[in-house]
Amino acid sequence: MEYNLIVNQEKKSIDAVISDQNIKVQTKSKAYNASFMTISDYHILLNVDGQNFNAYVWNDGGTKTVIIKGRSYEVLDADLVEQNSSGEKSFASNARVVASPMPAVVICVLAQVGDRVKKGQGLVIVSAMKMETTLFAPFDGTISGINAKEGDKVMPADILVDIEKD
């Protein structure tokens, strides 16, 4: 069976033959002989070509965070991503808006609708966990909408400022 996966933003195709607890994997350049054991809800012991690897896996709505030897990998199924994103706004549209990179509280809005702004100009100051962060204009443009005011609690998906690109 072919898997089209995205590992840390990079597309990778691998072929896996599965029988019971054994997985034979073929990537572009390498072949692996693996088996696995479930240790607990989030912990899988992998044996890959005779070497032990402890993988800790959290499945967050399709994207799996996998920690191996202290390093974390974000792995998702590329085919599923394509299905889901067809018909939706592409990610590129994010470039036209300003959003908070984290759950935060709005400290101060530095611009208003209709303002002409330059790339790098501070638009909103947010605060999370006692740290202030300034959100900047990603390009020159005109502000077409502001959806946040001082004291608002905002999430990463929230669009705080819309900018019409020049």
Added chain:
Amino acid sequence: MEYNLIVNQEKKSIDAVISDQNIKVQTKSKAYNASFMTISDYHILLNVDGQNFNAYVWNDGGTKTVIIKGRSYEVLDADLVEQNSSGEKSFASNARVVASPMPAVVICVLAQVGDRVKKGQGLVIVSAMKMETTLFAPFDGTISGINAKEGDKVMPADILVDIEKD
């Protein structure tokens, strides 16, 4: 609501009035005002009259093992026990048989059917976790059945020797 509980083999009746996360409890001699919070699958934080108690609870088929401040309590519902045991052999019948106190392997059977045995006489030697234990006759009597042989793996519920009491 009245609860008839058995705590470490001792019957206790308490009255509990429950509303949401609050429990008002009345025992024979004391009244308590309690609330609780679920911390994880096995961990409850109790507040009893303003004092914190961390209770770790495992429900093993009706008998709950509760650990508080490092001490463990076996708690079960007396009413349920009565329902279940009605019609069954009473616990007292155990006194007529010899069983292993733990999962174990039979090392040696020291008696045979028809033997007259005295209280305290060794009947079976079992071994678990590298330790040998001798099972003794609980009273004088005649052996009416032997249900174990060397090498058998046995469980606590298994009756290894039946004795007809004198």
Added chain:
Amino acid sequence: MFDKILIANRGEIALRVINTCRDMGIKTVAVYSDADQKAGHVIFSDEAIYLGPSEPSLSYLNMDGIIAAAKQTQAQAIHPGYGFLSENHEFAQRCRDEGIVFIGPTAEVIRNLGDKITSRKIMVAGGVPVTPGLIHCETEMIALMDAAEKIGYPVLVKATAGGGGKGIRIVNSPEEIGEAVASASREALKAFGNGEVYIEKFFSKARHIEFQILADKHGNTIHLFERECSIQRRHQKIIEETPSLALTPELRHKMGAAAVKAAKASHYENAGTVEFLLDEGNHFYFLEINTRLQVEHPITEMTTGVDLVKHQIEIAAGKKLGLRQKDIQPRGHAIECRIYAEDPEHDFLPSPGKIRFMKEPTGPGIRNDCGVYQGFEVPVDYDPILSKLVVHAQTRDQAVSKMIKALQDYIVLGVKTPIEFMMDVLNSRPFRNSEVFTDFIETHFSGWKADRDLADVAMIAFIADALGGARTNAHSYSSAKETASPWDTLGNWKL
């Protein structure tokens, strides 16, 4: 000795204090806010008193509420931890007025040393060298720019009441000074209730070396040697170690003596930390005295075998310090890594949220002072520290190896952490060579991305997880009340 102590703090440091209180047979009272109803310090105290909403000013900075909680529970003393009210002289005074022992220095000492200007004056008078800069506050932009010009850029804008990396800004040119002052002042006002600032010289190539001190009410003052705290991000320490490889025995002795002198000059009592900058020419400058327990105090505990919190409590109770200077014989090497909920690949932005899975490292020589647990929601409202991971070994090399192993074994799913980043820092040649200065992260790890060489194994794990069936849907067993969002309990979120 006290029967009961209230801990006016939260998270890992509150649990750290609870730990020693339990060792000493002292009952503990926790206080908490809305966001912390299920926090570790609430769970593992003997009593927990609700203070108010999550905003610090309404909870952990709420003096009235905390004093009332102490009275209600008949706590005889208050341990302030670090941050929040720990260096607030009004609070120390308030405790005294109410007949409650404040576990720390007197209000006067805190006021004098908490004000960076006053403390600089005391040290200058006491003959302890201080960093070049103003010894008065300044709000006039022109005067600030004049002073900066005189000291020479880069300079630091510092809140006189600042600390813990807050209320501090580097200024490289006159153009930046205005926004830096405004932002440092605002941050300090919010965190410490005082927005006054001044400026001092910024040493881009310096080490941050601090000395732990203990002083009782009877005039006995000792130091417990140094901590090297040069690895910082956003002016906040993230990796600390002791001993410092930069100190010769002579320099160590000289700085230790200066630390004791600084403590005596300020009539210090209880545990404290004298911070020095050490420049490339091995000149040291007094920076400040932190009048509280330091986040990084465990590395001193590991090498000296001394429980600092125990001594804090004993000193506050009026006991004589049982230790003399010659009793303090450090052994081996200790390192601390601060594990925050943050994303080192994105400028260390905070990463609050629910901890889905957590596995703490254990083993000989490993200590993890942890404030959170699997299932806990790391709130957005406070400093995102999850735990302090500390190791101790016979030599520095062994300690570094042990820390890397411990980091590999520290699994946190649900929030981002700097674990990988720390591994790479510890493995780097400059760190191995102890070429650590306060610009270490900017110089060597700017724009850092994790080197993830086991992508193939990660894909195999992805497949194995998919084959695991029911197991991977483990969180589906949660009751309907529980939801995936960390926000639904937090009230009026704009969603």
Added chain:
Amino acid sequence: MFDKILIANRGEIALRVINTCRDMGIKTVAVYSDADQKAGHVIFSDEAIYLGPSEPSLSYLNMDGIIAAAKQTQAQAIHPGYGFLSENHEFAQRCRDEGIVFIGPTAEVIRNLGDKITSRKIMVAGGVPVTPGLIHCETEMIALMDAAEKIGYPVLVKATAGGGGKGIRIVNSPEEIGEAVASASREALKAFGNGEVYIEKFFSKARHIEFQILADKHGNTIHLFERECSIQRRHQKIIEETPSLALTPELRHKMGAAAVKAAKASHYENAGTVEFLLDEGNHFYFLEINTRLQVEHPITEMTTGVDLVKHQIEIAAGKKLGLRQKDIQPRGHAIECRIYAEDPEHDFLPSPGKIRFMKEPTGPGIRNDCGVYQGFEVPVDYDPILSKLVVHAQTRDQAVSKMIKALQDYIVLGVKTPIEFMMDVLNSRPFRNSEVFTDFIETHFSGWKADRDLADVAMIAFIADALGGARTNAHSYSSAKETASPWDTLGNWKL
């Protein structure tokens, strides 16, 4: 130095060794039996090789299989842990013949010291005092009874190859000697492959004091001070501490010197333990040298700051001991409690089964060398040790308090443990006063029942749990493959 080490053991000690190997950058190979497919040492090694069925003779005592595993994985050395093949001279010889380094003394030394009779002869010749008794084996019942009469009852029947509390019986009168010999002999034969026995004087009022030694291949031998191991059940230590309050500095010095003398007399190398009995008149008698790492070695590591496993590996690799006697300066007080799966209310009977929930204690000065985890099935086939809980503090009183706290925080659901029992022992007046002799448990805790004073709170917990709804059915999410019985994977059980 070795690149890769095979650990011919299981459970907590295998993990203990893996820990130090990882600190040293050495790869590890685990071996395992059917019962241990998901054991901690299998999970956390770099490679794991299957040996065979659960019976020790077919797995952990299977020399051919272990040697083959080392060859297959190209491990250059084998660490035997304690128990199993650790004191088997044939195995040490076999390793040498196969070109694999055995991490321990030479085969000759193990053979000499493993035979209690030979070792008694060596010590007598070397001027080290031994316990009164036979210095030859005896199978003739009449000769044994004669000797017993001469020494005076009570006597001990001891397997010459015994150890770890196995193959040893107290005999109070001539009538008991027959069954005692048979049972000790059978137990020893099964555990060590040798059923020979002898007898020696049993001191009912004695302390068990042992000294840790380290000796390299270059003639350097040091001791790392004593461990007090008097608290025993079924002749197996369960609580150990260091230092011993029974030793004056003079006696400590004398016994330390005797330990080094014993090591040199036997041409000892690597880590070992010289065991002494100390009677009420402060006379000490050589008991035996344990030619391996001891279960209780961590308390010595805590007070001396020395990683004994690291030195074992370095010595085996031919390195010179970097430590001199004067480098060993113990600090503070350390205590170990052995946490077994056993029921102290029922004669410490083993309690195998699945660990449903486990929470390890953590905090400053706490170390838990643990071989199991939540979800693991403790097998019936091996010694039921779950972990060694160790604490370290500045004084004995503080260490005792810290241990009691740690025990309170150690939660194990699914199997029984002696945690409550340990709490009561540590809290008892004779323990607090250090009135500890090898008969401590029989004298003070015979027929012990837990004092459970929070029954009312337990009932409230019962009700709260019932109100918790879905949560309490947590295990119902387990996949259908998983069952409640620990036995269904074990083959031909009679059920």
